[in-house]
Amino acid sequence: MAELKNLTKRGENYSQWYNELVVKADLAEQSAVRGCMVIKPYGYAIWEKMQRQLDDMFKETGHVNAYFPLLIPKSFLSKEAEHVEGFAKECAVVTHYRLKNSDNGQGVTVDPAARLEEELIIRPTSETIIWNTYKNWIQSYRDLPILCNQWANVMRWEMRTRLFLRTAEFLWQEGHTAHATKEEAEEEAVKMLNVYSTFAEKYMAMPVIKGVKSESEKFAGAVNTYTIEALMQDGKALQSGTSHFLGQNFAKAFDVQFLDRDNSLSYVWATSWGVSTRLMGALIMSHSDDNGLVLPPKLAPIQVVIVPIYRGEEQLAQIDEKVAGIVSALKAKGISVKYDNADNKRPGFKFADYELKGVPVRLVMGGRDLENNTIEVMRRDTLEKETRTCDGIVEYVEQLLEDIQNNIFEKARKFRDASIREVDTYAEFKEEIEKGGFIYAHWDGTAETEALIKEETKATIRCIPEDMDATPGVCMVTGKPSARRVLFARSY
Amino acid sequence: MAELKNLTKRGENYSQWYNELVVKADLAEQSAVRGCMVIKPYGYAIWEKMQRQLDDMFKETGHVNAYFPLLIPKSFLSKEAEHVEGFAKECAVVTHYRLKNSDNGQGVTVDPAARLEEELIIRPTSETIIWNTYKNWIQSYRDLPILCNQWANVMRWEMRTRLFLRTAEFLWQEGHTAHATKEEAEEEAVKMLNVYSTFAEKYMAMPVIKGVKSESEKFAGAVNTYTIEALMQDGKALQSGTSHFLGQNFAKAFDVQFLDRDNSLSYVWATSWGVSTRLMGALIMSHSDDNGLVLPPKLAPIQVVIVPIYRGEEQLAQIDEKVAGIVSALKAKGISVKYDNADNKRPGFKFADYELKGVPVRLVMGGRDLENNTIEVMRRDTLEKETRTCDGIVEYVEQLLEDIQNNIFEKARKFRDASIREVDTYAEFKEEIEKGGFIYAHWDGTAETEALIKEETKATIRCIPEDMDATPGVCMVTGKPSARRVLFARSY
Numbered sequence: 001m002a003e004l005k006n007l008t009k010r011g012e013n014y015s016q017w018y019n020e021l022v023v024k025a026d027l028a029e030q031s032a033v034r035g036c037m038v039i040k041p042y043g044y045a046i047w048e049k050m051q052r053q054l055d056d057m058f059k060e061t062g063h064v065n066a067y068f069p070l071l072i073p074k075s076f077l078s079k080e081a082e083h084v085e086g087f088a089k090e091c092a093v094v095t096h097y098r099l100k101n102s103d104n105g106q107g108v109t110v111d112p113a114a115r116l117e118e119e120l121i122i123r124p125t126s127e128t129i130i131w132n133t134y135k136n137w138i139q140s141y142r143d144l145p146i147l148c149n150q151w152a153n154v155m156r157w158e159m160r161t162r163l164f165l166r167t168a169e170f171l172w173q174e175g176h177t178a179h180a181t182k183e184e185a186e187e188e189a190v191k192m193l194n195v196y197s198t199f200a201e202k203y204m205a206m207p208v209i210k211g212v213k214s215e216s217e218k219f220a221g222a223v224n225t226y227t228i229e230a231l232m233q234d235g236k237a238l239q240s241g242t243s244h245f246l247g248q249n250f251a252k253a254f255d256v257q258f259l260d261r262d263n264s265l266s267y268v269w270a271t272s273w274g275v276s277t278r279l280m281g282a283l284i285m286s287h288s289d290d291n292g293l294v295l296p297p298k299l300a301p302i303q304v305v306i307v308p309i310y311r312g313e314e315q316l317a318q319i320d321e322k323v324a325g326i327v328s329a330l331k332a333k334g335i336s337v338k339y340d341n342a343d344n345k346r347p348g349f350k351f352a353d354y355e356l357k358g359v360p361v362r363l364v365m366g367g368r369d370l371e372n373n374t375i376e377v378m379r380r381d382t383l384e385k386e387t388r389t390c391d392g393i394v395e396y397v398e399q400l401l402e403d404i405q406n407n408i409f410e411k412a413r414k415f416r417d418a419s420i421r422e423v424d425t426y427a428e429f430k431e432e433i434e435k436g437g438f439i440y441a442h443w444d445g446t447a448e449t450e451a452l453i454k455e456e457t458k459a460t461i462r463c464i465p466e467d468m469d470a471t472p473g474v475c476m477v478t479g480k481p482s483a484r485r486v487l488f489a490r491s492y
Numbered sequence: 493m494a495e496l497k498n499l500t501k502r503g504e505n506y507s508q509w510y511n512e513l514v515v516k517a518d519l520a521e522q523s524a525v526r527g528c529m530v531i532k533p534y535g536y537a538i539w540e541k542m543q544r545q546l547d548d549m550f551k552e553t554g555h556v557n558a559y560f561p562l563l564i565p566k567s568f569l570s571k572e573a574e575h576v577e578g579f580a581k582e583c584a585v586v587t588h589y590r591l592k593n594s595d596n597g598q599g600v601t602v603d604p605a606a607r608l609e610e611e612l613i614i615r616p617t618s619e620t621i622i623w624n625t626y627k628n629w630i631q632s633y634r635d636l637p638i639l640c641n642q643w644a645n646v647m648r649w650e651m652r653t654r655l656f657l658r659t660a661e662f663l664w665q666e667g668h669t670a671h672a673t674k675e676e677a678e679e680e681a682v683k684m685l686n687v688y689s690t691f692a693e694k695y696m697a698m699p700v701i702k703g704v705k706s707e708s709e710k711f712a713g714a715v716n717t718y719t720i721e722a723l724m725q726d727g728k729a730l731q732s733g734t735s736h737f738l739g740q741n742f743a744k745a746f747d748v749q750f751l752d753r754d755n756s757l758s759y760v761w762a763t764s765w766g767v768s769t770r771l772m773g774a775l776i777m778s779h780s781d782d783n784g785l786v787l788p789p790k791l792a793p794i795q796v797v798i799v800p801i802y803r804g805e806e807q808l809a810q811i812d813e814k815v816a817g818i819v820s821a822l823k824a825k826g827i828s829v830k831y832d833n834a835d836n837k838r839p840g841f842k843f844a845d846y847e848l849k850g851v852p853v854r855l856v857m858g859g860r861d862l863e864n865n866t867i868e869v870m871r872r873d874t875l876e877k878e879t880r881t882c883d884g885i886v887e888y889v890e891q892l893l894e895d896i897q898n899n900i901f902e903k904a905r906k907f908r909d910a911s912i913r914e915v916d917t918y919a920e921f922k923e924e925i926e927k928g929g930f931i932y933a934h935w936d937g938t939a940e941t942e943a944l945i946k947e948e949t950k951a952t953i954r955c956i957p958e959d960m961d962a963t964p965g966v967c968m969v970t971g972k973p974s975a976r977r978v979l980f981a982r983s984y
Contacts, residue, residue, distance in 0.1 A: 084600060
């Protein structure tokens with residue numbers, strides 16, 4: 001049961017609003033294991049909708065699913081020099097494979113005799129175990145490309161966790177592809193970034209900026225990391241998906257070579273790309289308001305809820321009958337609809353609950369509506385209500401769902417666009433960064449300057465954007481030449 | 493690329509035939525981590541079809557998906573006395589959460605400073621962590637029932653592993669439900685057993701015997717374990733799915749009580765139920781033959797393959813055009829079809845490959861077919877070929893897929909039925925058990941006799957079947973009274 005009362009307002013404390021909303025809307029909660037969450041049925045239903053859509057898009061672009069082991073031999077992590085620095089440090093280590101009864105008769109204890117020869121790591125990401133596998137799959141150019149994806153759980157032992165945004169265990173998909181040429185691999189990395197941005201914008205209604213990461217911010221082991229960056233309502237950026245061109249780094253680390261058409265032996269080119277349950281956090285923070293979730297209709301588990309207001313069983317029976325026709329007509333159009341005529345909750349309670357849960361459209365039918373052949377329509381995004389005739393209501397609701405989808409995207413896009421400012425001096429940058437949003441500024445391209453900016457302002461380079469002005473200038477910090485402006489923000 | 497040659501024949505060595513087939517048909521392979529498998533794309537595509545169908549059936553019966561943590565605090569396992577005996581022993585134990593660079597500069601080593609206060613276990617099954625969670629979800633009868641399922645990976649540290657049949661890590665679904673009454677929970681356990689048997693018979697084309705496990709064979713922590721048992725071609729039984737009535741055992745272990753309508757406080761009643769990637773092994777061993785896989789059309793990733801036989805580009809172009817119409821008409825009927833006109837493999841190679849992969853229907857079009865408006869049709873289950881007119885071919889194929897689905901079920905059912913024998917003496921039992929199959933015999937109901945039979949014959953009680961003769965008699969071993977015959981077999 002959702003807890004309706006006392007949702008903190010965004011303006012008071014955005015962070016607390018988020019934490020409360022995730023729990024009160026029955027999306028997820030902390031588990032007994034530090035940093036690991038329970039994804040509750042309502043939250044999981046949204047994630048399933050995301051998964052299904054992404055999976056369809058992966059398959060349309062020629063990918064297939066597979067499954068690779070949860071555990072990775074410790075030594076694998078060390079094989080790619082940069083990768084180990086990025087991932088080997090904070091991870092769960094399996095050292096034993098058996099428990100035994102405690103000597104004191106209380107509970108169980110680790111059996112020291114069952115120590116593994118080599119420790120196993122719970123995958124923080126699967127490049128190493130997958131490239132160790134691909135080695136046996138690839139002999140010649142005829143075996144390429146390999147276009148695999150897996151849906152899996154992964155673990156990164158984060159010290160400070162937040163539901164969906166940063167958890168020790170999370171769910172994700174990771175694509176791992178192998179190619180005969182550099183060009184093909186680069187094309188793949190960009191293609192999948194575009195799949196992610198299409199998904200974010202068309203389904204999550206969340207505008208994103210596409211670009212490439214700086215050297216310091218790229219994936220450990222990648223040549224290039226492409227990213228989509230979204231803006232949350234509090235002015236902080238959220239990295240929402242990444243696609244990596246891995247060059248031949250993992251092929252070299254795991255010695256994966258192929259015989260080309262010309263009989264020459266070459267290392268294989270690679271990409272990897274992923275999105276995770278972090279997208280749930282992005283979705284929540286992009287659209288929701290002080291009344292609760294606002295969900296894009298395309299990802300809402302319930303798109304339309306219908307609530308009756310009635311006096312007595314007889315009137316309820318009449319409303320039930322009238323509504324049944326609307327329900328079946330909506331379902332025939334592929335719209336997910338719930339008719340909530342449960343008698344153990346009052347309409348007011350139901351209204352607040354479905355608002356909290358972000359159901360895009362609410363229809364209410366009362367006694368007078370029955371007489372007048374009308375129904376009350378409320379749209380969750382604007383909370384606007386109107387009473388309409390029941391004639392054509394199904395077509396109206398169908399169109400309304402589309403309007404809501406577009407409206408919340410446009411609202412988020414305007415907010416995001418208005419937040420992007422060009423800044424030319426570091427002093428101005430320091431002032432502007434406090435206001436949140438994206439700042440487009442010149443940078444000399446060095447890791448030192450990037451680190452200094454991060455230390456002094458907590459802002460990082462979110463990306464070098466694909467579709468924005470790329471004229472040269474001078475670095476706002478050092479005055480040295482800058483190839484082009486890059487996009488800064490504070491981020492999740 | 494599938495390895496076509498040298499598949500061991502079933503009659504020579506069934507076990508080796510299975511092991512080779514799983515690898516040669518590109519279903520799965522061993523990974524670098526002992527006992528953990530890689531599920532390859534073709535194998536995973538079959539598993540995805542199983543998942544999708546089961547998931548639909550779970551939802552139709554009112555269940556929702558959720559996700560619970562991978563890791564379980566060690567102490568949780570000890571809370572239910574029988575459960576810990578069954579599951580705590582052979583499991584992967586996480587003791588540390590960090591690696592550090594080795595002192596010798598080579599690779600990484602476990603950081604002794606990052607030892608967990610309490611060790612965490614990779615879930616072998618999730619009753620404990622889920623009931624610890626349900627404790628917070630359940631206060632009153634209004635919160636019941638809870639009907640959750642999760643799709644997840646689990647680990648049991650098996651010493652002797654075989655692809656799909658017994659692996660350290662496997663994929664499964666586990667349903668965990670909570671109810672206000674004993675009757676409702678028992679009904680749920682039986683309902684889900686029926687979902688499993690329907691799935692096995694209608695989709696996997698695998699006949700199963702439904703029944704209840706003996707005390708010795710039931711799930712650790714259950715009051716009753718219901719099972720579906722299938723018969724493999726080598727005469728061994730395979731437990732294919734189980735549904736457990738857990739009574740109040742886990743509610744008591746985790747102190748989960750609810751306030752009932754009459755204001756009394758009661759412990760919650762529970763069930764759990766699961767099927768796993770083990771079903772892949774069952775599917776393979778139910779139908780496949782010396783040429784490779786035989787897949788039921790309802791679970792085949794490719795239901796129809798079309799191969800052209802041509803002389804020259806011009807003829808190929810004509811065949812391409814003719815086939816295109818057939819392909820789109822098949823697709824319009826929801827049939828998955830692949831047209832393989834790749835020019836780098838000869839038709840004979842393709843034929844053997846698709847037979848190995850178990851594609852139910854193969855269509856071949858050659859030059860003469862083009863002239864005669866005919867096409868060759870081969871069905872994988874019987875390997876029968878015929879040449880038919882292209883007129884009405886789509887409807888013919890649609891019907892043929894249904895026929896194949898029914899035919900392989902009937903074939904498996906006849907084989908299974910013929911294998912069930914009633915036996916009255918232990919001497920006869922010992923003789924008959926060597927021939928494989930199910931033996932229906934009287935047993936005195938004691939664990940001692942059951943253990944003796946297992947030790948002397950390697951046969952176990954597969955179940956006390958639901959739909960078979962239940963008249964009393966005398967135990968074949970001890971001569972003591974027997975309530976009814978039970979079903980014995982050697983098993984996987």
